[in-house]
Amino acid sequence: MKSADLLVFETLRPRLFLIAYRMLGMRADAEDIVQDAWLRFSASRHDEVRSAEAWLVTITTRLSIDRLRSLKNEREAYSGWWIPEPVVEMVEDTPEAAAELASEVSVAMLWVLERLTPEERAAFLMRKVFDCDYDELSAMLGKSEAACRQLVHRAQERIRQERPRFTVSKNMHRAVLDNFMKAAASADRDAMKSLLSADVEYRADGGGKVPSLDKLLVGTGRVAGLYWAVEHAFPERVVYKMARVNGEPGLIRYIDGKVESVQSFCVDDGEISRIYVVRNPDKLQSIPSLQ
Template identity: 50%
Template sequence: MNATNAPDTVFETQRPRLFALAYRLLGSRSEAEDVVQDAWLRWHQTDRAAVRDPEAWLVTATTRLGIDRLRAVRSERIAYPGPWLPEPLTVDESPGPEHRSELAEQVSIAFLAVLERLGPEERAAFLLKEAFDYDYDQIAELLDRTEANCRQMVHRARERLQSGRPRFEVEPARHRELLERFMHAAQRGDRGAITGLLDANARLVSDGGGKARAVIRPLLGGERIARLYWAVARRNGYSDWRMGTLNGEPAVLGYTDGVLTSATVAVSDGEHILELLTLRNPDKLPIPH
């Protein structure tokens, strides 16, 4: 490795880690790519001879750039047409439970959506601790905060996230089975079967981004959600829906003339579906593979 290639080699070695951090911070593939590109530019503009720990420097730069970008986009997300949902990394048409990977545990759409409850620095502190196993002294130095303050931020983040996430473990195969049964019931427009699969207090969130038809505010109640899917089936007839995965978790993929037009994931307790999250904004639907 010669001197000319050394900076690029160092950065490219760290790129997957930097992107993983930026994506978890922002919940957007495109925003994360921009942050990593900005970090690359700063890396090439800095005096690298004075950098004692390139990895720490790059993680710090990416985190601070990510926090700045998150502050900037929060106002855009408030003004977003209807509910905003995270932009997935991957869509896979392979439906088997073996495709539920470690990725799904860390970047499920539901988890990323709950992270939106946190402030930018709180989110960064939580992710550095929980997802990247940083010590509190490292987080404090990176965020330019006291160690005690970082502990408080992570503790507060855990409490806020626990209130928005299921407190039970569900077997992946059971979760996928519930979602598949829901898909078939919704395709038939079987209102009774849909209602039976949904929790009485179920919630539906649909992100169309003003570019596709979607529910413009969260729809609450299993019966109301079932009524919506019944009406859609009566109006549109049989829908081309197939089981696949979104960020490694089971998803119902919807197609129109062979083009992916929706992707739905669910939160369940193993017995009923508690929440349905549907992406319909075409800008957020990556090409399946």
């Protein structure tokens, strides 16, 4: 192994991690894929590698496809809803921190990507997120350009069906969420209901590790009632904090100072239309307790 090889790999590591994470939705799995890519890169004959970047991106994508296929049965047997592991950044009240990150890998988007086949997911991400040309995609997936175009088309159609009808600005998203946070913290059921769409959907991932709803919760009354019930079950023990969750405004809920859940929200035409709540403690280990 040459130090130059390691430098190339370390330079590309962030991009490789993003590819693997967007494919798999779990940080540990993504890190394993990147490490495997490095081992294969370091053992390869570099005189046969025209572009280290293309080689590493291709092997990372292929390894991710294989890993996603092997995870299929595991996720189908998962207890309750499987929601991707969130990437969380705390939001501080400073102009610098107020600059939102790109929402290309929002929890809602990763949720939709779970509905695709591994190859559709790879084709869509590499084409639409990483801007690969179809000839690059063809070499990467070992398929014809026509087949790659069809994969991207099918993925786009599925994503279009699942996405909110209207897009909102980050400022509106955050304003709606801030109002909802205040309403939830004060157990104001009517205020919460006014911020939820009539057919709002609520999903929670407990992974069988903590109590959680296994069924889809739908409707303003039921969802607002659930937040109301949490406040009344733990009076003066619940704290909400705004955070960036996969680049979008989200919430962390603490009970007795410990992280209870990370919550992601879809805002559609000024109303909250979908809520994704991660309660599985295995997916919350990187988030510190409340100081």
